[in-house]
Amino acid sequence: MNNFLKNKHLVSRAGFGIHHNDIEKYKNISPKNLYHELRDISDYQILHTDVQSIMPEQYQEMSKSTDRKPLNQFNKMYNIDVRKSWHNQMINTPYQLREKMALFWHGHFATRIQQPLFNKEIIEIFRKDGLGNFKNLVFEVSKSSAMLNFLNNQQNKKAKPNENFARELMELFTLGRGNYTEKDIKESARAFTGWSYNQLGEFVDNKKNHDSGEKEFLGKTGNFNGSDIINIILEKPECAEFITKKIYQFFVNEVPDEKIVKSLSQKFYKSNYDIMNLMDEIFLSDWFYSEKNIGAKIKSPVELIVGIRRILPMDLQNRDTIYNFEKLLGQELLQPPNVAGWPSGIAWIDSSTLLLRMKIPAVMAGYKTLDIEPKSNDDVNMGKEEKKVVVNKKQNTITIHWESIGNILNEDLFNLLLSNPNEKVENMITQFNAEKSKKHLMISIMSTPEYQLC
Missing domain, CATH: 1.10.1900 (c-terminal domain of poly(a) binding protein)
Incomplete structure (x- = not known):
């Protein structure tokens, strides 16, 4: 396998796929050197949002108002802006591994809340410290307002322990099923009593609500607090x-x-x-x-859409369109379906989503129309009606800059775009595009089942 093929595989896993500006680099750089570029974490920058952020104190004042419209509008717009900002970072940053790792942790330590300042805080934890020390990461996430809010540890008090966080900490975040008992859950829930946050979203260890009695956890006995529980888990x-x-x-x-x-x-x-x-x-x-x-993984919706945008430079007149594609396919940033995060592998594909996935490149290019409703997901939408997503040729708000990728159109597009190109696909698409342009050929390749793999 030559360096280009190795680098194509590497950037699809340690990042979100090849970028249209880097084709020549992928041909000439060694996989080891490319990886060291992708893993660079020296230039950390927080996500920039177009919606003006506000201080926690201002948000708290807004929350006290009897008029909920300004608060609801801010929550909606700021959450959308955080998603878009992170999405753009995934597309454009050369430090791909940071964002890919953050996406992994976002699904692993899944939270879904409306408070946008809490959402941004936990995403920045994933981005800033997702390649650091796992122990530190567990502590940061466990003390974050987003996690404490989502798993109800605000309600975890000595008089009436709430087991939600303690259970998910072991089952989903650290040990996995079979490595603890129900008694361990109950005892660790007691240890986490008092872990909460104040009105500004700052972590608070409320001693008045803490159960200071002796606890037995994973074979050890002591007057454990939340920090002790995490440390004992990590010893395993x-x-x-x-x-x-x-x-x-x-x-x-x-x-x-x-x-x-x-x-x-x-x-x-x-x-x-x-x-x-x-x-x-x-x-x-x-x-x-x-x-x-090679080609053994099915791209998640975010990986698919971000990957398309990395290879096809485009302007978005209506940025909502692109994020609606991800929503239609079942993965919306900041909105995991439940505490277990998003599914993976074959779970991403069924008959309807595969057809939609194969149609999206042509819709982006303005060759086809889209008129579809998102799947019903009561767990996420809480019974609210979904709006139909409509994209037709006249209303297409996506402009692809074909003139910027003339070098790509002259490449072997099958080897460039597919993890495992094969003769059957090449013959079928070449015949189909015999009288059409390289643009159509590129879009046709991106509209195959094979393009869904990385």
């Missing part, structure tokens, strides 16, 4: 195994290689949960480029 090698397996399935292959996962998890544990060290072990290995891992 099973935690490293659980996280490593999820990372492997997200970045490498849905079907884990148990031997490799075991080796990686042992190194992860010995490194004291150094996330960047784990990612280096994955992306600098020879097995990452093995045939079984």
Whole structure:
């Protein structure tokens, strides 16, 4: 496998796919050097939003008003703006691994709330510290207003413990099922009593609400608090195994290689949960480029749409259109379906979503129309009606800058766009496009089932 093919695979996993400005670089740079560019975390910048942010104090005053319209409008617009800003960062930043890792953590530590300042705070935690130390990340997320709000730890008090956060901390965030008991959940919930946040969204350890009695947790006994519980969990090698397996399935292959996962998890544990060290072990290995891992993953809706926008430079007159595509496909940033996050793999594809996925490139190019309603999702929409998404040729608000990618149109488009090009696809599309332009050929390739893989 030559460097270009390796780099195409690398940037699809450590990032969101090839960028139209970097084709020549991918041909000439070694995978190792490209990876070190993708993993650079030295230039951290917070997400810029067009909607003017407000201080927590101002938000608190707005929340007290009997007129809820200004608050609801701010919540809606600021949440939309955070999504769009992060989306643009995924498209344009050369530091792809930071954003891809943040997307992974967004699905792993899933929260879905309306308070936009809390939402932005937790996304910035994922972006800033998602490649740092897992222990630090767990503490930051556990003390974040978004997580405490979503999993009801505000209501976790010694007189009446609330088990939501304690349960999900072990089941979904650190250990996985089978590595703890119901008693461990009850005892750890007692330890987390008093963990809350104040009116400004700042973490508060309220001693008046804390159960200071003795607790028995994962075989240990003591007057444990929330910090003790997290530390005890992280002492378990099973935690490293659980996280490593999820990372492997997200970045490498849905079907884990148990031997490799075991080796990686042992190194992860010995490194004291150094996330960047784990990612280096994955992306600098020879097995990452093995045939079984090439084109083995189905792109999530965000990966698909961001990937299209990286290869096709475009202007959006109505930016909502592009985010509606992701919503229609089942993945809207800041809106995971539940605490378990989004599904993965084959769960992304059914008969209707596959047809829609294959139609989106042509809709973006203005070749086809779109008239479709989002899937009903009461868990997310809470019974609200969904608006129909309509894009027709006359109303298309997407302008692709074909003149900027003349170099790409002269490439071998099958090798450029598909993880595993094959003769059957090439013959079918070449015949179909015999009398058409390279633009049509490119869009046709992006409209195949094979393009859904990375």
